[in-house]
Amino acid sequence: MPLIEFKNVSFKYGDAESYAIKDINLKIDEGEFILLTGSTGCGKTTLIRCINGLIPHFHQGALEGEIIVNGYSTTECTVAFLSTIVGIVFQNPENQLVSLNVLRELAFGPENMGIPREEINKRIMEVAEKLELKHLLDKTPIELSGGEQQRVAIASALTLKPRILLLDEPTANLDPKSAKMIIELLDTLNKSLNLTIIVIEHRLELLMDYVNRVILMENGRIIADGKPSEVLYSHEAERSGVNIPRLIRFFKKLKELNPKLISNPVTIREGVEALKKVSE
Amino acid sequence: MIEVIDLSYTYPDGTTALRDVSLKISDGELVAIMGPNGAGKTTLVKHFNGLLKPSKGKVLVDGVSTDKMTVAELSRKVGFVFQNADHQLFAETVEKEIEFTLKNLGFQENLEELKVKALEEFDLLKYREKSPFSLSGGERKRVALASVLCANPKTIILDEPTAGQDIIQKNNLLELIRRFNSEGKTIVIVSHDIEFIVDLNPRIIVLVSGRVLCDGSVQHVLTNKSILEYSSLTPAQITEFAWRLCEEWTPLPRNIVTVDQLLAALKEHIIGGGL
Amino acid sequence: MSFNIFEAFKYRRKKTFIHSLDPRTKLALALGVSALSIIFTELIVLLIIFLSLVPLLLIAKSIKEWTSTVKGLTLLIVFILFVNIIFNGLSFAISMVLRIFSLITAFSLFFLTVHPDELSQALIQMKIPFSFAFAMSMAIRYVPTIANEAQTIREAQMSRGLELEKGGFTQRIKNFIPIIIPLIVSSIRRAISIAESLESRGFGAYPNRTYLLPLKMRKRDYTVLITLLAAIIISVIIKFVVGLPPLLLLSIPF
Numbered sequence: 148m149p150l151i152e153f154k155n156v157s158f159k160y161g162d163a164e165s166y167a168i169k170d171i172n173l174k175i176d177e178g179e180f181i182l183l184t185g186s187t188g189c190g191k192t193t194l195i196r197c198i199n200g201l202i203p204h205f206h207q208g209a210l211e212g213e214i215i216v217n218g219y220s221t222t223e224c225t226v227a228f229l230s231t232i233v234g235i236v237f238q239n240p241e242n243q244l245v246s247l248n249v250l251r252e253l254a255f256g257p258e259n260m261g262i263p264r265e266e267i268n269k270r271i272m273e274v275a276e277k278l279e280l281k282h283l284l285d286k287t288p289i290e291l292s293g294g295e296q297q298r299v300a301i302a303s304a305l306t307l308k309p310r311i312l313l314l315d316e317p318t319a320n321l322d323p324k325s326a327k328m329i330i331e332l333l334d335t336l337n338k339s340l341n342l343t344i345i346v347i348e349h350r351l352e353l354l355m356d357y358v359n360r361v362i363l364m365e366n367g368r369i370i371a372d373g374k375p376s377e378v379l380y381s382h383e384a385e386r387s388g389v390n391i392p393r394l395i396r397f398f399k400k401l402k403e404l405n406p407k408l409i410s411n412p413v414t415i416r417e418g419v420e421a422l423k424k425v426s427e
Numbered sequence: 428m429i430e431v432i433d434l435s436y437t438y439p440d441g442t443t444a445l446r447d448v449s450l451k452i453s454d455g456e457l458v459a460i461m462g463p464n465g466a467g468k469t470t471l472v473k474h475f476n477g478l479l480k481p482s483k484g485k486v487l488v489d490g491v492s493t494d495k496m497t498v499a500e501l502s503r504k505v506g507f508v509f510q511n512a513d514h515q516l517f518a519e520t521v522e523k524e525i526e527f528t529l530k531n532l533g534f535q536e537n538l539e540e541l542k543v544k545a546l547e548e549f550d551l552l553k554y555r556e557k558s559p560f561s562l563s564g565g566e567r568k569r570v571a572l573a574s575v576l577c578a579n580p581k582t583i584i585l586d587e588p589t590a591g592q593d594i595i596q597k598n599n600l601l602e603l604i605r606r607f608n609s610e611g612k613t614i615v616i617v618s619h620d621i622e623f624i625v626d627l628n629p630r631i632i633v634l635v636s637g638r639v640l641c642d643g644s645v646q647h648v649l650t651n652k653s654i655l656e657y658s659s660l661t662p663a664q665i666t667e668f669a670w671r672l673c674e675e676w677t678p679l680p681r682n683i684v685t686v687d688q689l690l691a692a693l694k695e696h697i698i699g700g701g702l
Numbered sequence: 703m704s705f706n707i708f709e710a711f712k713y714r715r716k717k718t719f720i721h722s723l724d725p726r727t728k729l730a731l732a733l734g735v736s737a738l739s740i741i742f743t744e745l746i747v748l749l750i751i752f753l754s755l756v757p758l759l760l761i762a763k764s765i766k767e768w769t770s771t772v773k774g775l776t777l778l779i780v781f782i783l784f785v786n787i788i789f790n791g792l793s794f795a796i797s798m799v800l801r802i803f804s805l806i807t808a809f810s811l812f813f814l815t816v817h818p819d820e821l822s823q824a825l826i827q828m829k830i831p832f833s834f835a836f837a838m839s840m841a842i843r844y845v846p847t848i849a850n851e852a853q854t855i856r857e858a859q860m861s862r863g864l865e866l867e868k869g870g871f872t873q874r875i876k877n878f879i880p881i882i883i884p885l886i887v888s889s890i891r892r893a894i895s896i897a898e899s900l901e902s903r904g905f906g907a908y909p910n911r912t913y914l915l916p917l918k919m920r921k922r923d924y925t926v927l928i929t930l931l932a933a934i935i936i937s938v939i940i941k942f943v944v945g946l947p948p949l950l951l952l953s954i955p956f
Contacts, residue, residue, distance in 0.1 A: 186593040187564060205901050227907030235902045238591065242892055243899040247819050247843050254914040259904035261912050268914070285715070289846055293464055307903065319591045322464050322619045324659035349593050350622070352664045390594035393622065393665045397686045404697055415668050419675050426676075426696060478857050499863040507861035513891070514851070514858045517883035527880065531863025560887065575862060 148218065149174040150311065150343055151198060156212035157367075158193055158202055167193040169367040171212070177310065180337045181345045182354045182375070185364035186388050191347045194364070195313045198345070199233040200226040217310065230256065234304030238316040240296035244288035249280060249299050252288075256307040270306045277339075278302045278332065294325030298332065305336075312336065314346040318353065330354060351379070352392035355413045363389060376411035394418050428454055429475055429505075429582065429613070433484035436470055436637075444470040446637045447484070452615065454581070457608045459624050460617045461648075462634040463659035468617045471634065472584050475615065476505040488582075503532050506580035510587040512571035516559040521551055524559055524574045532578050545577035565596050572603075582613040589620045601626055621649065625663045625684050633658045650682040665689055712767075713817050719922070720762035725816045725824040727923040734930045735808040738937055739801045745793055746950045748800040755807045764814045771810055772803075793953040818842040823917050833906060840896075848889065855884045 153173040159166050168190040175181065183191050196202040200221045203210040214221045217232045237243055246252040253274060257267040275281045278298050288296060297317055304312060314333070318326035334357040336342045348354055351361075361378040363371040371383040378384055379395050395413060398421070402408050408425050412418040429452040436445040444467040452458055460468045473479040474486045477498045486493045488504055509515060518524040525545050529538045546552045549569045554562060559570050576583060585604070589597050597620075604627060608614050618624055624631070624645065631648040633640040635658050641648055648654055650666055662670070669683040669692070677696070683689050690697075720728070739751050759765050772779075779799055786795030816824075822839035826832055856866075859880045866877045900906075940946060 186595055199902055201898060201901065205898060225907060226901050227904035230902055230904045235899075237895060237899060239895065241847055242895040245840055245843060245896060245900065247817065247839060251819055251914070255905075256903035258912045258914055259907060261908045261910040264912060264914060267912060288843070303903065316591060322659045323621055323661040324463070327661055349591075352622075388593070388595045390597075393663065393686055394668055397665065397668070397689055400686065400690060401697075415664070415671055418668055419671050422672065423676050473857070476861055478860060497865070498860045499865050502861055502863050507858075509854065509858040509861070511854075511888075513888050514855045514884050515862065516887075517880045528862040531865070533863075578863075 150177045150217055151175040152215040153197070154213045154215070156197060156210070156214055158197065158208055158210050160193075160206060160208040163208070166367050167208075168197070168364075171369060173362070173369065173372070175343065175345070177343055178337070178341045179343050179360055180334070180358045181360045181362060182351065182358045183345055183347045183362045183364070184349065184351060184389055185370075189364040190367040191364055192315055193367075195235070195315060195345060195347065197221065198311065198313060199235050200224060200229040201235075227259070230309070231260065231307050232309055233311045233313060234301075234307060234309035236297070236300050236304055236312070236314045236317050238319050240293070240300045240320075241288070243300040243303070244296060247287050248285050249288075249291075250284040252299055252303045253280075253284075253306050255303060260307065267306070270308065274302045274305045277336075278305075292325070293321050294328060297321065297325075297329055301329075301332070301336075309342075311343045311345070314344070316347050316349070318348065318350070326350070326353060330357065333357070349390055351390055352394070355392060355394075356416075363387060375413040379413060380411045428452065428487075428489055429615075430487040430490075431471075431474070431484070432487070434471075434474065434481050434486060435483040436467075436474070436479060437482045444637050448634075448637070448639055449484075450632060450639060450642065452582075452613060454613055455608070455611050457604070457614045457627065457629040458616070459627065459629040459631045460615065460634060461619055461624070461631055461658065461660060462640070463619075466634040466658070467637040468634050469586055470637075472507070472586065472615060472617055475501075475582065475584055476507045477501040478507070499531060502580070503578055504580055505582045505584060506575040506578060507584045508572055508575045508586065508588065510590055512564075512567040515571045515574060516567060519558060520556050521559055521562075521570050521573075522546070522555040524570055525577045528574050528577055534578065541577055541579065545573045548576075549573040565592075565599075568592075568596070576607075580612075582615065583607060585614070585616045585618075587617055587619075589618060589623050597623055619660065621660060621663050625649065625665075633660075645684055646682045649684055712813070714764070714767065714814055715817075716763055716815075718762050718815075720758060720764075720811065721815045722922070723815075723926060724917050724919050724923045725812075725820045726828070726917070727919070727926050728812050728816055729824070730927060731930055732808040732812040734934055736805055738934060739804040739808075741937065741941060743794075743797055744946065744950055745797045745800070745953050747946070748797050748804065752800050752804045752807070755804060755811070758811060759807065762811060762815050764811065767814055768807065768810055771806065775806070796954070819915075820917065823913065823915065826913065827917055832911060848885075851888060852881065852885055855881050855888075858884075 153171045156171040157166050157169045171194065183194065185191055193202065196206060197214050198216060203222060204226050210222065216229065221229060244252055246255060250271065253271045254267055257270060275284060278301065280298060280302055283291065283295060291299065318329050321329065330353050333344055333346065337344050346354065355375060358375060360373065361375045362369055363378055363384060365387045370387060371378045371381050379391060384391060394415065398412055398418065408421065410421045412421045431448055431450045434445055434448045435443065437443045448471060460471060462468055470479065474481065474493060475488065477493045477496055480494045488501060493501060516524060518527055522542065525542050526538065529541055534541055546555055549572060551569060551573055554566065559567055562570065588600055592600070601623070604614055616629065628645050630643070631645060632642045633648060633654060640657060641654055649663060655662055663684050665686055666684050669679050669689055673679045679692050683692055735751065735755065739748060742748055759768055779802065782802065783795050783799055786798050818839050822835035825835040864877065864880055868877065
């Protein structure tokens with residue numbers, strides 16, 4: 148059974164005339180690391196809001212079809228219940244760090260759930276250890292750098308021990324090095340905790356080394372879904388104006404010059420191998 | 428022309444954001460200010476239109492020191508577009524948004540003409556009667572741009588213009604910057620979007636901890652490992668790829684940043700039939 | 703703009719005996735001292751009350767913050783002094799100033815040494831609903847964020863030629879519209895995204911919420927509270943039953 152399943156899902160926000168997402172059918176298995184992309188307004192954020200129940204419980208509107216998460220139909224559970232299965236991290240960490248210090252921020256979710264104190268302390272220590280936040284526990288959000296703030300936002304979702312983590316443009320406000328560190332952290336979490344991760348990102352090249360799947364959306368629909376090499380070399384990707392990484396643009400041009408080149412590399416490693424192989 | 432002479436700036440709370448910065452930006456130049464968060468990039472450009480006045484040293488705009496002029500006076504010469512359009516928009520209609528700037532800056536007889544020109548330039552004519560708040564994110568960004576650039580300033584400052592933008596919006600912006608630059612305007616862009624900067628190909632000034640770390644071309648700055656390391660930047664994907672090819676396969680120049688440069692460098696392999 | 707006056711009311715992270723007290727103890731202390739300085743009008747007694755607070759400031763290592771507030775309030779204090787000299791004589795005027803000093807000191811000691819999170823925890827344990835106490839600590843959390851945003855908006859509009867100091871009174875008020883509207887719009891957007899984040903972490907979902915760091919009164923708290931209570935009782939008895947000894951009734955003779 149897939150961990151997440153969308154069955155013919157469409158959604159229209161309360162005051163909107165058109166559908167934000169339309170006829171979505173999607174299955175996601177445990178342990179997947181997925182990049183969700185597409186131009187602004189294509190419905191990416193709406194899609195992930197459906198997974199943790201913010202749609203239809205927080206953002207109201209007309210929801211059709213059914214979303215099953217870990218065996219539960221999202222319309223029949225509360226967002227609070229789903230928060231122990233699905234964690235979510237948004238673009239701007241300023242709006243997620245609501246406490247005056249990091250320790251309380253990490254405690255916030257489990258406290259709301261009424262989890263016993265000893266267990267909360269244990270979880271905080273585990274998460275702080277893993278995300279290297281121990282030295283920051285008594286800092287206020289304003290004292291942290293953008294990268295640290297985003298790490299705290301991730302940590303404060305993880306203390307609820309979710310099996311799925313959703314991230315909506317988590318690196319948009321970060322400098323390149325901090326952005327890279329956040330993505331590497333996601334990779335570690337995916338591998339060590341078998342955490343299922345769906346990340347929305349415009350800068351695809353950041354994620355090519357890590358994701359096993361790319362979902363491409365346009366006008367509320369999924370127009371391509373598959374391995375990075377399949378999706379990013381597809382006509383749909385070219386047409387929908389997705390930010391195709393330079394490495395892939397390079398290989399597309401090279402392939403026009405040399406039909407012998409048949410592989411579709413997406414990472415630098417694969418690119419080097421492809422050139423070595425074809426030149427032999 | 429903007430001249431920065433031994434500029435230091437300390438915020439009222441005592442943090443020093445700039446230390447002895449000296450640089451010169453000539454008319455018609457295209458310049459990117461890069462560096463880690465908190466390096467003083469925004470603090471520096473806020474001196475160009477007088478939002479901040481030097482604690483020490485001088486900033487000259489067309490030969491006149493900025494402490495002798497108000498922000499409003501300087502804004503006729505130096506247009507400053509902030510990162511977030513929502514921090515600028517407030518009027519009932521797009522048209523009024525543009526009028527606000529023009530009136531403030533003292534344009535009277537040619538107000539109508541400048542307004543229509545700005546609406547056309549940013550493809551906003553069809554929205555002139557609409558509320559800016561009813562527009563999409565990308566459209567609001569265009570209104571914000573129009574509401575500053577309508578005054579036809581000689582120098583344009585863009586603070587993180589690509590943050591959170593998709594590739595279509597980025598390409599529009601790229602085209603816009605190139606057009607303004609080719610019309611002779613000076614462009615100063617604060618950014619850490621490496622791939623965008625590679626496409627734009629400006630002169631790059633790197634700031635680290637309030638000092639100028641280096642000043643040079645894209646090919647010089649973004650292919651220098653120690654500069655990248657110090658300034659929390661990462662190499663462009665093609666640069667990294669070329670470096671790896673170099674290590675593991677075949678000698679290549681160290682300063683490749685674009686797809687075309689890489690193709691050119693591999694030309695012999697391609698013609699030779701290896702590739 | 704000068705925020706000096708607020709310096710004495712902003713929490714500083716320090717490790718001192720005063721900081722380690724329970725916020726409820728410190729609240730009682732502030733209220734108790736205020737009550738005493740209102741009950742008494744005699745110059746010498748008010749001087750004693752004020753002087754007894756100084757060691758507390760020293761223990762809390764907060765003299766510097768306190769001084770900056772007093773400096774910020776100089777004008778007000780001088781004003782009170784003069785008005786009272788004119789209408790009530792020097793002795794009463796000085797008493798008034800001492801009373802104000804005691805009140806400022808008592809409350810700045812409270813805010814300087816009580817973390818806002820502790821304050822909200824104290825409120826919760828005093829049976830104030832969680833959502834109310836949480837809203838208060840979140841308001842404190844977002845003050846600097848919104849202040850920064852207001853500053854950015856101001857600069858963005860100045861870059862479009864807005865001059866706040868220009869024009870007559872009504873014009874000057876109108877000048878703020880281009881700042882206020884974006885600030886409201888972005889605050890609403892921010893509020894929605896904060897709400898999404900709270901909702902996604904189970905805020906308010908279950909009645910039996912855990913509090914990770916409950917407040918506990920310790921021996922030192924009881925010691926302080928008992929001392930305070932004794933001081934109040936003795937003072938009240940002296941004032942209303944026994945009568946003040948002549949030494950404490952001394953005043954400046956004009």
